[in-house]
Amino acid sequence: MGYSPRAMPIDFDFLQTVFLLPAMAFLVTLGAIPLVRKWAIETGFVDHPGGRKQHDGDVPPIGGVVVFSVFMAFSIFTESPFDGTWAFFLALTMVLLAGIADDARGVDARVKFSIHFLAAFIMVLGGEVRLENLGNLLGFGEMTLGWFSIPFSVACVVYIINAMNMMDGIDGLAAGKGLIILGWLMAACAFGDWREPLTAMAIISGGLVGFLVYNLRHPFHKKASVFLGDAGSMALGLTIAWFAMGISQGPEPVVAPVSVAWIIALPIVDAFGLFVTRIREGKHPFMPDRRHFHHRFLDAGFSVGQSTFLILLWGGLLGAIGFFGVALGIPEGVLGWLWVALWVGHTALVMRPALLISGLAGLHRVLFSSPSTKQNSQTGEL
Numbered sequence: 001m002g003y004s005p006r007a008m009p010i011d012f013d014f015l016q017t018v019f020l021l022p023a024m025a026f027l028v029t030l031g032a033i034p035l036v037r038k039w040a041i042e043t044g045f046v047d048h049p050g051g052r053k054q055h056d057g058d059v060p061p062i063g064g065v066v067v068f069s070v071f072m073a074f075s076i077f078t079e080s081p082f083d084g085t086w087a088f089f090l091a092l093t094m095v096l097l098a099g100i101a102d103d104a105r106g107v108d109a110r111v112k113f114s115i116h117f118l119a120a121f122i123m124v125l126g127g128e129v130r131l132e133n134l135g136n137l138l139g140f141g142e143m144t145l146g147w148f149s150i151p152f153s154v155a156c157v158v159y160i161i162n163a164m165n166m167m168d169g170i171d172g173l174a175a176g177k178g179l180i181i182l183g184w185l186m187a188a189c190a191f192g193d194w195r196e197p198l199t200a201m202a203i204i205s206g207g208l209v210g211f212l213v214y215n216l217r218h219p220f221h222k223k224a225s226v227f228l229g230d231a232g233s234m235a236l237g238l239t240i241a242w243f244a245m246g247i248s249q250g251p252e253p254v255v256a257p258v259s260v261a262w263i264i265a266l267p268i269v270d271a272f273g274l275f276v277t278r279i280r281e282g283k284h285p286f287m288p289d290r291r292h293f294h295h296r297f298l299d300a301g302f303s304v305g306q307s308t309f310l311i312l313l314w315g316g317l318l319g320a321i322g323f324f325g326v327a328l329g330i331p332e333g334v335l336g337w338l339w340v341a342l343w344v345g346h347t348a349l350v351m352r353p354a355l356l357i358s359g360l361a362g363l364h365r366v367l368f369s370s371p372s373t374k375q376n377s378q379t380g381e382l
Contacts, residue, residue: 046059062227064211091120095115095231116234127242136331164233175211215228270293276347277350322339
């Protein structure tokens with residue numbers, strides 16, 4: 001089980017498609033967001049600051065709705081990446097609608113998770129995309145799941161949906177992480193010459209870049225004017241799960257399951273660390289708080305932009321370990337146990353917030369303190 005990168009033959013018609021459609025998705029998203037944003041403000045469909053939410057002013061959470069509406073519209077002009085794509089689009093619609101309702105007025109957690117499980121079940125069973133073989137994940141031989149593949153796949157999809165949603169806490173983080181994950185999955189499809197999923201993921205990526213123009217802070221845009229919203233972050237999680245399972249399974253996968261585990265590692269391990277910490281304190285695992293990885297960066301003195309950049313860099317490096325590790329011949333079992341060590345290490349740090357914040361504060365001083373500040377800190381002067 002695994003993949004063997006091979007050069008994709010040059011096909012200029014395909015190159016035109018794989019660049020033209022994402023560019024068009026970018027432009028359509030870029031043009032549509034101001035229109036939908038205006039409507040959202042007029043109708044009161046906005047995210048108000050307060051409590052955990054410390055953003056500036058009322059911000060419409062419509063980014064994800066626009067991105068995935070554009071993706072579904074553009075999918076009419078592309079070939080289906082897998083059999084049973086109808087099931088994926090039905091599940092995607094369910095998750096989007098549940099997210100819109102949650103963004104608009106809030107949805108009871110039990111209702112929301114019931115919808116997530118139903119959507120995941122439809123996608124896994126109807127779409128016939130599921131985790132049936134985990135490869136030589138732990139070095140003891142092929143791990144085939146048999147009948148357990150369906151419930152395990154459904155649970156993994158629901159987990160990824162909510163893990164991506166939990167990353168959506170500061171500007172650009174969830175969409176940026178989604179772009180990086182899709183980028184590694186697209187690279188696997190490119191080396192494996194699997195064009196249909198590559199094209200579909202490229203379209204989503206084009207839309208996400210268009211959204212980030214309005215969500216990221218830059219010299220021409222001082223604050224986020226739209227958010228991805230629960231609808232967008234959860235739909236992004238579902239989409240990542242769909243493509244990750246689709247290209248890593250079957251008779252000719254283009255990426256090893258252990259590589260996928262590394263590519264999507266950051267949202268998975270961060271969510272797990274939060275769950276363990278909350279359960280340990282007798283709290284509900286999905287109770288919102290300010291203990292996320294990105295909050296610790298802010299607590300350590302990093303700005304929102306710095307936090308987003310460094311977390312995305314870390315997530316990209318984790319993906320590189322999985323992608324190039326298998327390609328360079330590192331045994332899957334070795335990568336699998338290193339991945340387990342990542343889980344344990346990240347969870348241990350999350351459970352020791354003072355230690356984590358102290359370490360991050362030290363990193364902040366190294367990276368962003370001026371020479372005079374560093375000298376003063378070393379001499380004890382203020």
